[in-house]
Amino acid sequence: MKEQSFKVTGMTCSACSAAVQxxxxxxEGVSQAEVNLATETLRVSFDExxxxxxxxxxxxxxxxxxxxEPQALKRAELGVDGMTCASCSSAVERALKxxxxxxxxxxxxxxxxAAFSYDPTKVKLTQVREAITKAGYTPMDLxxxxxxxxxxxxxxxxLRLMRFRLITAIFFSAPILYIAMAxxxxxxGVPLPAFMNPHTFPLVFALVxxxxxxxxxxxxxxxxRVGFKTLIKGSPNMDTLVAxxxxxxxxxxxxxxxxxxxxxxxFSQHLYFESAAVVITLVMLGKYLEAVSKSKTxxxxxxxxxxxxxxxxxxKDGIEMTVALDEVSVGDVVLVRPGAAIPVDGTVLDGASSxxxxxxxGESLPVEKQPxxxxxxxxxxxxxxxxxxxxxxxxxxxxxKIIHLVEEAQGRKAPIAKLADxxxxxxxxxxxxxxxxxxxxxxxxxxxxxxxLNIFVTVLVIACPCALGLATPxxxxxxxxxxxxxxxxxxxxxxxxxxxxxxxVVLDKTGTITQGKPELTDIVRYTAEEEASVLTxxxxxxxxxxxxxxxxxxxxxQARNLSLLxxxxxxxxxxxxxxxxxxxxxxxxxxxxxxxxxxxDISGSTADALKLSxxxxxxxxxxxxxxxxxxxxAADAVKPTSRAAVQQLKSLGLEVxxxxxxxxxxxxxxxxxVGIDHVLSDVLPDGKSLEVQKxxxxxxxxxxxxxxxxxxxxxxxxxxxxxIGTGTDVAVESADVVLMRGDLSAVSAAVALSRATIRxxxxxxxxxxxxxxxxIPFAAGVFFAFGGPLLTPVxxxxxxxxxxxxxxxxxxxxxxxxxxxxx
Numbered sequence: 013m014k015e016q017s018f019k020v021t022g023m024t025c026s027a028c029s030a031a032v033q034x035x036x037x038x039x040e041g042v043s044q045a046e047v048n049l050a051t052e053t054l055r056v057s058f059d060e061x062x063x064x065x066x067x068x069x070x071x072x073x074x075x076x077x078x079x080x081e082p083q084a085l086k087r088a089e090l091g092v093d094g095m096t097c098a099s100c101s102s103a104v105e106r107a108l109k110x111x112x113x114x115x116x117x118x119x120x121x122x123x124x125x126a127a128f129s130y131d132p133t134k135v136k137l138t139q140v141r142e143a144i145t146k147a148g149y150t151p152m153d154l155x156x157x158x159x160x161x162x163x164x165x166x167x168x169x170x171l172r173l174m175r176f177r178l179i180t181a182i183f184f185s186a187p188i189l190y191i192a193m194a195x196x197x198x199x200x201g202v203p204l205p206a207f208m209n210p211h212t213f214p215l216v217f218a219l220v221x222x223x224x225x226x227x228x229x230x231x232x233x234x235x236x237r238v239g240f241k242t243l244i245k246g247s248p249n250m251d252t253l254v255a256x257x258x259x260x261x262x263x264x265x266x267x268x269x270x271x272x273x274x275x276x277x278x279f280s281q282h283l284y285f286e287s288a289a290v291v292i293t294l295v296m297l298g299k300y301l302e303a304v305s306k307s308k309t310x311x312x313x314x315x316x317x318x319x320x321x322x323x324x325x326x327x328k329d330g331i332e333m334t335v336a337l338d339e340v341s342v343g344d345v346v347l348v349r350p351g352a353a354i355p356v357d358g359t360v361l362d363g364a365s366s367x368x369x370x371x372x373x374g375e376s377l378p379v380e381k382q383p384x385x386x387x388x389x390x391x392x393x394x395x396x397x398x399x400x401x402x403x404x405x406x407x408x409x410x411x412x413k414i415i416h417l418v419e420e421a422q423g424r425k426a427p428i429a430k431l432a433d434x435x436x437x438x439x440x441x442x443x444x445x446x447x448x449x450x451x452x453x454x455x456x457x458x459x460x461x462x463x464x465l466n467i468f469v470t471v472l473v474i475a476c477p478c479a480l481g482l483a484t485p486x487x488x489x490x491x492x493x494x495x496x497x498x499x500x501x502x503x504x505x506x507x508x509x510x511x512x513x514x515x516x517v518v519l520d521k522t523g524t525i526t527q528g529k530p531e532l533t534d535i536v537r538y539t540a541e542e543e544a545s546v547l548t549x550x551x552x553x554x555x556x557x558x559x560x561x562x563x564x565x566x567x568x569x570q571a572r573n574l575s576l577l578x579x580x581x582x583x584x585x586x587x588x589x590x591x592x593x594x595x596x597x598x599x600x601x602x603x604x605x606x607x608x609x610x611x612x613d614i615s616g617s618t619a620d621a622l623k624l625s626x627x628x629x630x631x632x633x634x635x636x637x638x639x640x641x642x643x644x645x646a647a648d649a650v651k652p653t654s655r656a657a658v659q660q661l662k663s664l665g666l667e668v669x670x671x672x673x674x675x676x677x678x679x680x681x682x683x684x685x686v687g688i689d690h691v692l693s694d695v696l697p698d699g700k701s702l703e704v705q706k707x708x709x710x711x712x713x714x715x716x717x718x719x720x721x722x723x724x725x726x727x728x729x730x731x732x733x734x735x736i737g738t739g740t741d742v743a744v745e746s747a748d749v750v751l752m753r754g755d756l757s758a759v760s761a762a763v764a765l766s767r768a769t770i771r772x773x774x775x776x777x778x779x780x781x782x783x784x785x786x787x788i789p790f791a792a793g794v795f796f797a798f799g800g801p802l803l804t805p806v807x808x809x810x811x812x813x814x815x816x817x818x819x820x821x822x823x824x825x826x827x828x829x830x831x832x833x834x835x
Contacts, residue, residue, distance in 0.1 A: 013043055015057045018068065020047065021078035035075040039063060054079070088137065089127045091152035092119065092144060094238060096251055096299070098480050099440045100149065103242065107147040111135050122485035126151075148242045171303055177231040178296045184227045185289040191221055192286035214280035218269040221285040229262060232292035248440040254295050256444070257472035261805065262288040264465055282462045284469075291473050291809035298813025319390035320411060324355035327399065340405055348387075348398045356389040357409045358400035365396025414501060414752075428484060428509055428773055435480060443788065447471035450792035466804065470791040474808035479783060479815045483776035486823035491769030494829050499752035500762045507748035511732045511766035513713050517661055517759060518692075518704060518726070520718035521672035521679070524736055524756065525686055526648040528719070530560050532568035533629060534645035536620045544574060546642045550634050552577040553592035553599040557584060561632050562601070564646045589632075600635040607633050607640065617643045628678025655686045657756030660831075662687075664763055667712070671695055671703060671726075700726035717751075717759055734759060761831050768829050776819045783815045 020032055032054060036045040041062030046055045056068065065081050072079040095101055101119040104126055108117035113134025119126045130140065141151040191204060204210075210217040229236075232254075239255030242248055261284040268279035324340050325347045326333055332347060340346065340356055348354050354367070366378035369391040378394055381387060387400050390411040406412065451468040455461075488505045495502050502508050519525055535543055551569035554562035555576060569576060581593040588609070589602010600610055604621070607614050612635045620643050621631055629645040661668050669690040672679045679693035692703050700718075704726050707714050716723070716730035727733030727747050735747035736754060751758035787808075789795070796802040 013057050014060050015055065017053050017055045018065075019080035020052050020054050020072065021080060031075050032072055032077055035071050036068065039067070039071055086132055087127070087129050088140075089125055090137075090140065090144070092124055092126050093150040093152055095119075095121055095124055095149060096238065097121070098482075099248065100242070100251075103147050103245070104144055104149055107143045108140065111139060111143055114140070120485050122482060122489050146245070148238065148245045171300075174296075174300045174303060178293070178300050181228045181231040181289075181293040181296050184224045184231075185286075185293040188221055188224045188228075188286050188289045191217070191224075192283065210280040214272050214277045215269075217280055218265075218272050218283055218285075221283055222265065222269055225262060225265070225285045225289045228289040228292055229258075232258075232296055235292065235295070248444065252440060253443060253472040253475055254292070257447075257469040257805065258288040258291050260465065261285075261291075261469050284465070287469060287805040290806045291469075294806070294809035294813050295473075298817055301813070301817045317415060319353060321353045321355050325349075338406070340402055342402050342405060344402045346400055346402055348393045348400070350393060350395050350397065352393050354387050354389055354391050354393060354398075354400075356402050357404040357411075358387050358402045360385045360387060360398055360400045362399040363397050365398050366394035368392040368394065414496065427506060428770065428777070439475070439480065439784075443472065443475040446788060446792060454793060466802070467791070467793050469805045470803050470808045471788060473805050474787045474791040474803070474812055475784060479780035479819045480777075482816060482819050482823075483780045484773050486820050487769055487773045487776060487826065490823050490826040491765060491772070494826055495762065495765055498758070498761045498765070498831075500758050500765065501750040501752065502762065502766070503748050503750070507732060508766050508769055510713075511715065511749065511762060512770040514666070514715045514732055514763065516667040516669065516707055516712040516714045517763075518669045518671050518707065518714060518716045518730070519658075519688070519756065519759075520700070520716075520723050520726075521670055521674065521682060522648060523719040524717055525654045525670060525682065525688075526650050528648065530564045530630065530646040531649045532564045532644060533647050533649070534624060534643075536617070536624075536643040536645075538616055538640050538642065541636075541641060544572070546634065546636075547572070548574045548576065549594050549597060549599055549636060550601055550642070550644070552594045553579055553582070553590060553601055555579065556582045556592075557590050559589075561630055561646045562590070565601075565632065565644060597636050598638070601632055604631075604633055607635050610635070610638065612638055612640055614640050616640065626677060628674065628681045650682060650685050651755050653755035653757055657760060658686050658688055660757065660760040661763075664760060666763065669707070671700060671716075701729040704729045715759070715763070717756070734762065757831075764831050765826075765829055769826060772823060772826055776822055779822070780815070780819055783811075787811060787815075 033045050033047040036042055036047075036054065036056055039058075041059040042056060043059075044057040047053070054068075054072070058068075065079075069079040069081075092101075092104055095104065098121060101121040105117050105119040108114050108119070108126060108128050111130075113131040115129045115131070117126065117128040126144065128140070130137075144151040191208060204217075207213055208217050208220055235251045235254045236259065239248075239251035239253075243252045243255075265283045265285040265288065268283050271279045320337065322337055323334050324337055326335055326340060327345045327347050337355055345361060346355060346358060350365070360381050360383050362383060364380070364382045367381050367387060368378050369388060381396075381398065386403075387398070388411065389404075389409045404410070407416070447468050450471055451464045454467050455464045484505070488508060491508060492502050492504075502511070522528055535547065537543060537546060539546075547565070547569050551566045551574065554565050556579065557563075566576070577594050579592040579594045579599075580596075581591075583591045585591060585602065585606060587603075588606040589600065592599045592601075600606055600612065604614055612633075614633060617633070617640060624631060624643070624645040627647075629647040632644040632646065633640070634642040634644060658668055667690065668688050669692055670679065670683050670686075670688045671692045672682070673695055674682075674693055676691075676693045679691050683689075683691045695703055700716075700723065704714055704716055708729075708731070714730045715732040715734055716726045717734040717736070718724075718727055719736035723735075727735060732749060733747040734749040734751055736751050749762050751762065791803050791808055793802060
């Protein structure tokens, strides 16, 4: 039987969905049909030999509805150049969503990216690019592994150009401000030169200001090009407000200069050139500071990218060759000298060293490497010389995947941003309306043209959709970037927002709380034979076994540097253990049944066996030459950091649960060791998600932490799924948060970081809303009407620049996040 979902068209109520469900359920070969009115989908289980899409479609159409064949939607991202505020990103988002075939679109102002899902049978990427172009912006292909450096260089070049234009604007606007304002402050002792005196040479006074303003207008020409372009397209943005406001002031100044030339010298007091020039300069300053701050929000990705060396030393036929990184292939042997960066992923072939993986995992202690150990590109080799075989290159390396995951996360919006997105879409048209309305009202109450123009320009200039648009994405960028530094990869804004609200954490035992592999914990001897001798014979006999307990015994012997022998004979006995001959001695190692069946008396070990098994340990009986020599016990050892991590989770106000398939006694022993109060034992792999569901039904917001394939359903069921990065790919894919370290302390870091980030977002949104709610009425003269001060365009421009910069600066505070904050 095949199960598939289809889109149903034409349904308007529950009667429609019931009719479709009845019709399809009656079809021969259909075992089950379920229609969801909210999502307009039909999920049906059917026999492919009797039923196909055409038959289903015919049945549904006969019932009076339509059935759409499912198409595999593709997910894509494009860079968008030319966006300067939230209205820009809203305009691009609207343009994309209007395209037939685009099912979802999200535009991020902070990263200048558009992410969307589309049906390639209905719309092509070329059409998507055309839609962005028609909206007034420039679509760009996003960087791949080979082009990231070029994109970084392009950003730096754009920043240098912004700085040059800003310096130009400051150079010319400073004297304009001096010329326009100096005569108003005679006590400062900086009078104008006599030839520019507005009373005696009004035309020179006006012309000098005009000539100085033109370079500033050219330096800020982008506001006019983009502002009027988006206005014509019907999607005005912040640039439109600046362009109309400063353009009005400039044109009025030109008009006044013409009238002065014609003899009306009174206009020398109403030129407004300084408003146009200084406002443009202040907005450019704000934009430059904003761009510098935004570049700092992605420093985590830059740090990760800088970990990768540009070259690698490969060894072929005994000859060392230094090659470019993109020339390294899977299977090559790479040489890494002490202190050098490991270029790609691989497995150690020869040598031993300690490797610093802190930038990838957040773990400060170096990790010991020896033949067979995995190494990760971007980590730093210690004092040893390593040869390793390359297993992954390019976009397949762990470092590249981490970079991609962080970039993708930074582009995803949090639900908390929805209100700001909705407001941003209507913000600029509303401000234009308020500016016109305020100007008309003041004109009707008898104010002169200069006053009305001042109100009009000030309202346009003070409004700042940028602060609204940047409030959420900048905080998410910094938060997810900081997470990457701590070894916590959060997959987007929604996961970040959900994580901050969890109140219960479910920890899978094996591989999460414990090491995930058994270790030899006890050796009980029943003869005078030395422990080392018994362990040597047992480990030598077990060398050929793949049983986890056998491997634990061999590892314990190797850890003690015991010299193992080669068994003369070896036989594995399924379900019992092994029989071997080592140095002429017959060795039996396995279950109690194995020894009993071989007539070995084990009665002397009964008390020890009960005690060890009661502690949740697995037993291995050892007989040498038909006599009981030892009882060995192995257990999945608790990770050294687990107890402290559990206490840290409790200090954050979280309820901690342990989930395991072990029996109650074993589970209780482990839980007591690490300080967990709530234990869910005897849970089968397919029952893990059900246990999570039970906790959710009690009103708890649950985070599930696991590392295995059997944890994947529970990770998906939980409000937040957290996968240990050392676990399986399936678990990592199913999770919302990936913990790169193998210990639980990263869970506390994830929760604390998400809380700090959401708190930061709320602060940003509050100030962004408060600024506009107070600033716009102030600029419109509402306070002036009740005897308060009147704002000028120059002060409005400064306030606008400060608002967006303050939001980004507040987000950057997250870079100083430490787990000890525990807020």
